[in-house]
Amino acid sequence: MDSVTYRIGVVDTTFARVDMGYFAVEELKKCNDVGITRVTVPGMKDLAVACKKLLDGGCDICLAIAMVGPHRLDETCAHEANIGIMNAQLMANKHILSVFVHEVETNDEKELYDICVDRVTKHARNAYLLVAKPEELTKNAGTGKRQGRQDAGPIEVKK
Amino acid sequence: MDSVTYRIGVVDTTFARVDMGYFAVEELKKCNDVGITRVTVPGMKDLAVACKKLLDGGCDICLAIAMVGPHRLDETCAHEANIGIMNAQLMANKHILSVFVHEVETNDEKELYDICVDRVTKHARNAYLLVAKPEELTKNAGTGKRQGRQDAGPIEVKK
Amino acid sequence: MDSVTYRIGVVDTTFARVDMGYFAVEELKKCNDVGITRVTVPGMKDLAVACKKLLDGGCDICLAIAMVGPHRLDETCAHEANIGIMNAQLMANKHILSVFVHEVETNDEKELYDICVDRVTKHARNAYLLVAKPEELTKNAGTGKRQGRQDAGPIEVKK
Amino acid sequence: MDSVTYRIGVVDTTFARVDMGYFAVEELKKCNDVGITRVTVPGMKDLAVACKKLLDGGCDICLAIAMVGPHRLDETCAHEANIGIMNAQLMANKHILSVFVHEVETNDEKELYDICVDRVTKHARNAYLLVAKPEELTKNAGTGKRQGRQDAGPIEVKK
Amino acid sequence: MDSVTYRIGVVDTTFARVDMGYFAVEELKKCNDVGITRVTVPGMKDLAVACKKLLDGGCDICLAIAMVGPHRLDETCAHEANIGIMNAQLMANKHILSVFVHEVETNDEKELYDICVDRVTKHARNAYLLVAKPEELTKNAGTGKRQGRQDAGPIEVKK
Numbered sequence: 097m098d099s100v101t102y103r104i105g106v107v108d109t110t111f112a113r114v115d116m117g118y119f120a121v122e123e124l125k126k127c128n129d130v131g132i133t134r135v136t137v138p139g140m141k142d143l144a145v146a147c148k149k150l151l152d153g154g155c156d157i158c159l160a161i162a163m164v165g166p167h168r169l170d171e172t173c174a175h176e177a178n179i180g181i182m183n184a185q186l187m188a189n190k191h192i193l194s195v196f197v198h199e200v201e202t203n204d205e206k207e208l209y210d211i212c213v214d215r216v217t218k219h220a221r222n223a224y225l226l227v228a229k230p231e232e233l234t235k236n237a238g239t240g241k242r243q244g245r246q247d248a249g250p251i252e253v254k255k
Numbered sequence: 256m257d258s259v260t261y262r263i264g265v266v267d268t269t270f271a272r273v274d275m276g277y278f279a280v281e282e283l284k285k286c287n288d289v290g291i292t293r294v295t296v297p298g299m300k301d302l303a304v305a306c307k308k309l310l311d312g313g314c315d316i317c318l319a320i321a322m323v324g325p326h327r328l329d330e331t332c333a334h335e336a337n338i339g340i341m342n343a344q345l346m347a348n349k350h351i352l353s354v355f356v357h358e359v360e361t362n363d364e365k366e367l368y369d370i371c372v373d374r375v376t377k378h379a380r381n382a383y384l385l386v387a388k389p390e391e392l393t394k395n396a397g398t399g400k401r402q403g404r405q406d407a408g409p410i411e412v413k414k
Numbered sequence: 415m416d417s418v419t420y421r422i423g424v425v426d427t428t429f430a431r432v433d434m435g436y437f438a439v440e441e442l443k444k445c446n447d448v449g450i451t452r453v454t455v456p457g458m459k460d461l462a463v464a465c466k467k468l469l470d471g472g473c474d475i476c477l478a479i480a481m482v483g484p485h486r487l488d489e490t491c492a493h494e495a496n497i498g499i500m501n502a503q504l505m506a507n508k509h510i511l512s513v514f515v516h517e518v519e520t521n522d523e524k525e526l527y528d529i530c531v532d533r534v535t536k537h538a539r540n541a542y543l544l545v546a547k548p549e550e551l552t553k554n555a556g557t558g559k560r561q562g563r564q565d566a567g568p569i570e571v572k573k
Numbered sequence: 574m575d576s577v578t579y580r581i582g583v584v585d586t587t588f589a590r591v592d593m594g595y596f597a598v599e600e601l602k603k604c605n606d607v608g609i610t611r612v613t614v615p616g617m618k619d620l621a622v623a624c625k626k627l628l629d630g631g632c633d634i635c636l637a638i639a640m641v642g643p644h645r646l647d648e649t650c651a652h653e654a655n656i657g658i659m660n661a662q663l664m665a666n667k668h669i670l671s672v673f674v675h676e677v678e679t680n681d682e683k684e685l686y687d688i689c690v691d692r693v694t695k696h697a698r699n700a701y702l703l704v705a706k707p708e709e710l711t712k713n714a715g716t717g718k719r720q721g722r723q724d725a726g727p728i729e730v731k732k
Numbered sequence: 733m734d735s736v737t738y739r740i741g742v743v744d745t746t747f748a749r750v751d752m753g754y755f756a757v758e759e760l761k762k763c764n765d766v767g768i769t770r771v772t773v774p775g776m777k778d779l780a781v782a783c784k785k786l787l788d789g790g791c792d793i794c795l796a797i798a799m800v801g802p803h804r805l806d807e808t809c810a811h812e813a814n815i816g817i818m819n820a821q822l823m824a825n826k827h828i829l830s831v832f833v834h835e836v837e838t839n840d841e842k843e844l845y846d847i848c849v850d851r852v853t854k855h856a857r858n859a860y861l862l863v864a865k866p867e868e869l870t871k872n873a874g875t876g877k878r879q880g881r882q883d884a885g886p887i888e889v890k891k
Contacts, residue, residue, distance in 0.1 A: 108396050108397060109396070109397075110392055110395040110396060110397070110398060110399075110400040111399070111400060111401070112396070112397045112399070113397065113398075113399040113407055113408065113409050113410045114397050114409065114410050114412075115396055115397030115398070115409070116397055117393075117396050117397065118396075118397070134393060135389065135393070136389070136392040136393040136395070136396040137350075137385065137392065138352065138378070138381045138385075138392065138400070138402070141337065141340075141341065141353055142350060142352065142385075144341060144344065144345060145344040145345055145348065145349065145350055145351075146350070148345055148348065149348060152348065163397075165407075169357060169359075169360075171808075172330075172334060173337075175808060175812065176334065176337045176338060176341055177341075178777065178809075178812045179338060179341060179812055179815060180341035180342070180344070180345065181777075182777065182780060182812055182813075182815060182816035182819070183341070183342065183345055183816070183819065184345055185780065185781040185816070186780060186781055186784055186816065186819055186820055186823055187345055189781065189784065189785060189788065190781065191773075191778060191781055191782070193774065193778065194777055198805060200805075201805075205410050205412070206412060208410065209410050209412040219774070222774045226773065226774075226778075230771065230772070233746055233772040233773065233774065234753075234770060234771070234772040236746040236772070237744050237745070237746060237748070237751055237753050237754075237772040238744060238745075238746070238748045238749065238750050238751030238752060238753065238754070238799075239746060239749075239751070240746075240747070240748070240749040241746040241747060241774070242747070243774070248749055248801075249749065250749050250750065250751070251749045251750055251841050251844065251845050253750075253841070253842060253845040267555050267556060268555070268556075269551055269554040269555060269556070269557060269559040270558070270559060270560070271555070271556045271558070272556065272557075272558040272566055272567065272568050272569045273556050273568065273569050273571075274555055274556030274557070274568070275556060276552075276555050276556065277555075277556070293552060294548065294552070295548070295551040295552040295554070295555040296509075296544065296551065297511065297537070297540045297544075297551065297559070297561070300496065300499075300500065300512055301509060301511065301544075303500060303503065303504060304503035304504055304507065304508065304509055305509070307504055307507065308507060311507065322556075324566075328516060328518075328519075331489075331493055332496075335493065335496045335497055335500055336500075338497060338500060339500035339501070339503070339504065342500070342501065342504055343504055346504055364569050364571070365571060367569065368569050368571040426714050426715060427714070427715075428710055428713040428714060428715070428716060428717075428718040429717070429718060429719070430714070430715045430717070431715065431716075431717040431725055431726065431727050431728045432715050432727065432728050432730075433714055433715030433716070433727070434715055435711075435714050435715065436714075436715070452711060453707065453711070454707070454710040454711040454713070454714040455668075455703065455710065456670065456696070456699045456703075456710070456718070456720070459655065459658075459659065459671055460668060460670065460703075462659060462662065462663060463662040463663055463666065463667065463668055463669075464668070466663055466666065467666060470666065481715075483725075487675060487677075487678075490648075490652055491655075494652065494655045494656055494659055495659075497656060497659060498659035498660070498662070498663065501659070501660065501663055502663055505663055523728050523730070524730060526728065527728050527730040585873050585874060586873070586874075587869055587872040587873060587874070587875060587876075587877040588876070588877060588878070589873070589874045589876070590874065590875075590876040590884055590885065590886050590887045591874050591886065591887055591889075592873055592874030592875070592886070593874055594870075594873050594874065595873075595874070611870060612866065612870070613866070613869040613870040613872070613873040614827075614862065614869065615829065615855070615858045615862075615869065615877070615879070618814065618817075618818065618830055619827060619829065619862075621818060621821065621822060622821040622822055622825065622826065622827055622828075623827070625822055625825065626825060629825065640874075642884075646834060646836075646837075649807075649811055650814075653811065653814045653815060653818055654818075656815060656818060657818035657819070657821070657822065660818070660819065660822055661822055664822055682887050682889070683889060685887065686887050686889040
């Protein structure tokens with residue numbers, strides 16, 4: 097039904113404190129062969145089935161975007177959400193890129209915001225590469241790429 | 256079979272110390288296009304299959320409502336219950352909103368009660384929005400909504 | 415094939431140090447519309463598939479009965495067993511009531527024994543109610559029912 | 574295809590430091606109505622699918638035999654392996670007896686060896702009973718049977 | 733479609749800081765009856781579905797290769813990835829050898845690099861043996877083989 101070549105789902109939450117879905121959409125708009133479907137759910141445990149429905153409905157890949165609160169219960173919740181996302185991928189036989197930012201990653205709100213923007217933007221690009229140009233990822237195999245902060249880079253030992 | 260547009264399942268437990276199912280039903284009664292099916296199970300690990308049976312039987316979405324006791328074993332039990340709820344959603348391809356209140360969230364019984372009422376009421380509303388007005392949720396993407404306590408709000412950094 | 419209305423499976427272990435299956439059977443015998451199928455497996459991780467086979471074979475519900483040893487490895491084992499029981503329920507679309515008594519719940523053997531008897535007896539009753547009289551459970555929604563010890567009761571705050 | 578009545582799969586690892594599969598096979602050879610299929614995989618996370626393939630191929634039950642190293646990562650690995658074994662059982666609708674010996678169970682290599690031999694021998698016997706004489710297990714329900722060390726025995730309280 | 737006898741999938745990540753996929757491919761090239769398909773994904777939670785797609789598409793076995801960062805969140809992520817890999821194997825009914833190197837295994841970058849090369853090379857060999865010469869693995873059952881470091885060896889107690 098789509099006139100575009102690839103359809104990418106963007107699923108985020110009302111729980112998150114940064115509108116990460118916005119940045120995902122902005123990044124994907126740069127790819128003129130991509131159609132975007134955006135859905136928002138209340139919290140991170142609602143992401144898996146929302147993504148699965150999009151994948152079953154024709155999306156080629158999804159971004160599952162969440163911010164994880166600072167408490168131990170939030171971390172448990174994130175773990176449960178990610179187990180669901182793992183299973184959803186296997187049931188749909190398509191990728192879902194899990195884009196989770198944990199409040200415990202930093203004590204600084206500005207830095208947290210920057211992590212959100214960087215991580216979701218880079219993973220939006222990764223989503224596109226996975227479906228459209230997978231060979232680009234292989235060129236960077238084992239090079240220590242990071243999303244949310246600067247790349248760790250490869251360990252420099254000669255082969 | 257229903258003359259209503261949407262059917263929402265409300266599943267709660269005899270273990271909980273607050274009748275949260277009551278408040279879910281009261282909130283959902285405000286939506287005149289919604290039919291409600293209420294089921295009660297003994298404990299939280301019984302919620303997943305009870306919800307799945309309702310979803311398979313025609314409900315569009317379910318609320319899985321529980322109170323988690325204060326002991327470590329209770330927390331483990333909640334984790335197992337939530338993994339089941341994740342899987343039930345994926346098998347039914349429909350949402351189940353997990354509404355769990357943990358006794359460890361507060362030492363004050365009155366506050367615990369208030370958390371229960373606030374969380375289940377707001378999630379009953381979320382359940383309705385997910386099936387009837389999903390665009391309302393996207394308007395609030397990334398704005399730090401909370402259930403059980405006041406909203407965290409968005410991180411204020413200009414885009 | 416059954417002349418009874420409901421068939422309930424009772425699955426227990428040789429690992430347990432109390433014959434909890436006996437008490438489940440005794441309680442269920444009081445229901446003259448119930449047929450009982452009893453199976454014993456070595457340990458708690460064997461319960462899930464044993465229950466699933468009974469449910470697939472016609473049982474309406476199962477009790478999965480275990481005693482959990484006092485060591486950390488026993489707790490991990492119980493967690494794995496319960497994850498299996500969660501999945502078995504979803505695959506069979508029927509309830510399995512998990513009746514686990516943890517040795518760490520008390521240091522007193524007599525009290526441990528009493529917890530076993532109380533928990534399995536009450537859950538045998540719950541199993542019957544779930545299949546035969548579910549409305550009885552809804553009457554007790556949110557009232558703090560406990561199995562193995564006395565009820566916690568509801569939090570008393572006026573609605 | 575088999576002329577034997579029961580076929581039992583024995584799956585072990587090259588990682589283990591005791592040839593537990595050998596002892597399983599020796600014990601099962603005592604049952605003249607049993608055929609044995611033995612498979613070896615590298616590590617414990619490879620056991621689940623190996624067992625599932627044997628069960629799908631006609632085995633009535635499997636033993637999944639492993640030794641767990643002393644590090645925290647080994648314990649996590651064992652947990653993942655056991656979750657897989659739980660799921661494999663449910664998918665095949667047949668039992669897999671998990672026979673795991675953890676190096677942390679003792680600091681003494683000789684005792685570790687003895688635990689291995691005792692546990693795998695007794696569970697080989699349990700595998701046979703589960704498929705050939707399940708009523709023998711029910712006779713020992715709730716009697717505190719142990720594999721790897723001496724039985725804990727029942728808690729002695731008169732009914 | 734293949735003129736080779738066996739097809740082995742090699743899946744690695746851009747997150748890893750060593751190009752482990754390269755060493756897997758080099759080792760597998762030594763087997764002249766093997767065809768190799770290499771795919772690279774962003775991170776370790778993307779491995780499971782990538783492997784499953786290769787197995788569904790005709791690969792006989794896959795290597796899922798990852799490096800796990802030093803933080804607690806990285807370990808949780810690895811656990812989720814491995815649960816997915818367990819499930820992918822069961823759904824495809826084929827082996828996926830999980831080749832994970834954890835940065836916490838050593839504080840020395842050179843040693844970390846050596847662990848990576850040794851582990852992935854030995855597991856590439858294991859993958860070949862599993863599909864082409866499984867009896868070779870049984871010869872080494874219970875002998876304490878290790879990948880990434882030297883073999884632990886068997887516990888020396890006479891049978």
